[in-house]
Amino acid sequence: MCAKLLKEIEEEVTEFLSGLIRINTTNPPGNEIAAAKYTAKALEKDGFKCELFESSPGRGSVVTRLRGTGEKPSLLLLSHLDVVAANPKEWSVDPFGGVVKDGFVWGRGALDMKGMTAVEVTTMRLLKRNNVKLKGDVILAATADEEKGGEAGAGWLVKNHAKKIVADYVLNEGGGLAIPIGGRNVYTVQTAEKGILWLRIRAKGRPGHGSVPGAADNAIMRMNKVIEKLGNHRSKITLVPTVSQFLNTVAKEDKLLQQGLTLLLQHPERADQLLDVMAQQDKYMAEEIRARLRMTITPTMICGGVKENIIPSECEAVLDCRVLPGQTPEQALREIKELLMDIGLDKLEFEIIQASEPSESSMKTPLYDLILRVLKEFEPDCSAAPILLTGGTDSRFFRNVGSVCYGFHPVRSDTSYSEMQETIHGIDESISIGSLVFGTSVLYSVVERFMA
Numbered sequence: 001m002c003a004k005l006l007k008e009i010e011e012e013v014t015e016f017l018s019g020l021i022r023i024n025t026t027n028p029p030g031n032e033i034a035a036a037k038y039t040a041k042a043l044e045k046d047g048f049k050c051e052l053f054e055s056s057p058g059r060g061s062v063v064t065r066l067r068g069t070g071e072k073p074s075l076l077l078l079s080h081l082d083v084v085a086a087n088p089k090e091w092s093v094d095p096f097g098g099v100v101k102d103g104f105v106w107g108r109g110a111l112d113m114k115g116m117t118a119v120e121v122t123t124m125r126l127l128k129r130n131n132v133k134l135k136g137d138v139i140l141a142a143t144a145d146e147e148k149g150g151e152a153g154a155g156w157l158v159k160n161h162a163k164k165i166v167a168d169y170v171l172n173e174g175g176g177l178a179i180p181i182g183g184r185n186v187y188t189v190q191t192a193e194k195g196i197l198w199l200r201i202r203a204k205g206r207p208g209h210g211s212v213p214g215a216a217d218n219a220i221m222r223m224n225k226v227i228e229k230l231g232n233h234r235s236k237i238t239l240v241p242t243v244s245q246f247l248n249t250v251a252k253e254d255k256l257l258q259q260g261l262t263l264l265l266q267h268p269e270r271a272d273q274l275l276d277v278m279a280q281q282d283k284y285m286a287e288e289i290r291a292r293l294r295m296t297i298t299p300t301m302i303c304g305g306v307k308e309n310i311i312p313s314e315c316e317a318v319l320d321c322r323v324l325p326g327q328t329p330e331q332a333l334r335e336i337k338e339l340l341m342d343i344g345l346d347k348l349e350f351e352i353i354q355a356s357e358p359s360e361s362s363m364k365t366p367l368y369d370l371i372l373r374v375l376k377e378f379e380p381d382c383s384a385a386p387i388l389l390t391g392g393t394d395s396r397f398f399r400n401v402g403s404v405c406y407g408f409h410p411v412r413s414d415t416s417y418s419e420m421q422e423t424i425h426g427i428d429e430s431i432s433i434g435s436l437v438f439g440t441s442v443l444y445s446v447v448e449r450f451m452a
């Protein structure tokens with residue numbers, strides 16, 4: 001792209017993102033409608049007609065479409081408008097100030113994922129402005145509620161307005177972040193994500209006076225055993241194809257990691273030992289790989305007791321359990337119950353809060369190949385690898401109805417991969433203006449060539 005166009009992109013995408021961050025869409029309550037209207041207004045400047053949808057008052061999503069001739073499959077550029085909470089006291093800038101300084105845009109959502117909304121909106125505007133002749137429809141949807149599961153956003157739209165939003169291909173969050181390895185970048189493309197089981201366990205007991213511990217049956221002590229058992233459990237290692245390919249790519253790039261990763265690929269049963277060694281160098285990377293090798297169970301909430309001197313008869317804990325492609329939430333529940341057998345299932349109650357299956361898209365598609373080619377053009381010595389996301393995204397709603405979905409928000413490695421990952425849902429989240437321009441340029445090239 002020429003210098004003038006790059007400058008134009010830079011101003012547009014930065015200003016749009018800064019304004020979007022200033023609209024506080026912390027979910028709950030979300031109140032995404034304000035952000036949906038703001039997005040629509042920006043698109044309308046280039047003549048787009050946008051539709052606003054509300055699953056309930058305030059829970060707004062925006063959808064618009066560029067029509068193609070229908071000779072090629074359709075493509076949806078997806079993002080979510082809501083963000084998780086941010087505590088201003090912990091941040092060095094106002095998380096909802098949309099601050100632009102030191103070449104970065106700062107604020108909650110900069111990476112997850114208002115930054116990609118900005119990149120996608122700018123891409124749409126450029127496609128229209130440049131009068132690109134599209135052979136398939138390009139749809140943009142910026143939706144509510146992803147951070148609470150998406151049922152009031154993308155999930156609701158797929159269920160109630162499928163014609164407006166469902167496309168053959170979907171580009172969404174979950175990948176695209178560069179991992180700098182051995183001086184070169186490995187860009188990730190999310191092709192799969194784990195399934196979710198959010199589970200509440202209630203331990204039962206018999207109440208009594210706190211001064212005579214032996215006479216009662218303390219539910220907190222029972223829960224203590226449950227947490228101890230589940231929190232430390234390492235489930236069986238399973239190497240799914242996406243993860244093997246990812247590890248293969250990383251092993252090729254890094255001489256230091258090569259030996260460890262090659263061993264891991266050959267002897268997955270020794271993965272934990274090898275990852276313990278790797279964690280001494282890069283803890284985040286090692287732990288992320290570990291979580292991609294197995295079902296995980298994480299205690300996330302606990303609550304029990306009513307008064308200082310009463311031995312409680314009930315204690316509740318919530319577990320965030322994630323299953324691999326090929327596994328099901330039901331399987332996870334069975335495994336959990338088996339583990340707790342010797343603690344006594346008769347004194348434990350299980351309640352499923354939310355469950356969703358893992359989802360996966362094939363890497364053998366023209367869009368995946370094109371993403372790789374375009375990245376190479378922008379950065380000849382980079383490589384790309386598919387990843388299995390340990391978390392979940394709205395992509396699953398679309399994979400469930402047959403769309404091919406990739407997580408691909410191209411972001412350069414301005415800081416280390418771990419540092420960047422830790423600001424997501426963390427403190428001082430930011431994205432560089434360079435990354436916004438790079439992201440827009442790459443995405444625009446991909447969409448233009450895929451659809452024209």
Ligand SMILES: [Zn+2]
Pocket residue numbers: 080112113146173
């Ligand atoms: Zn997100």
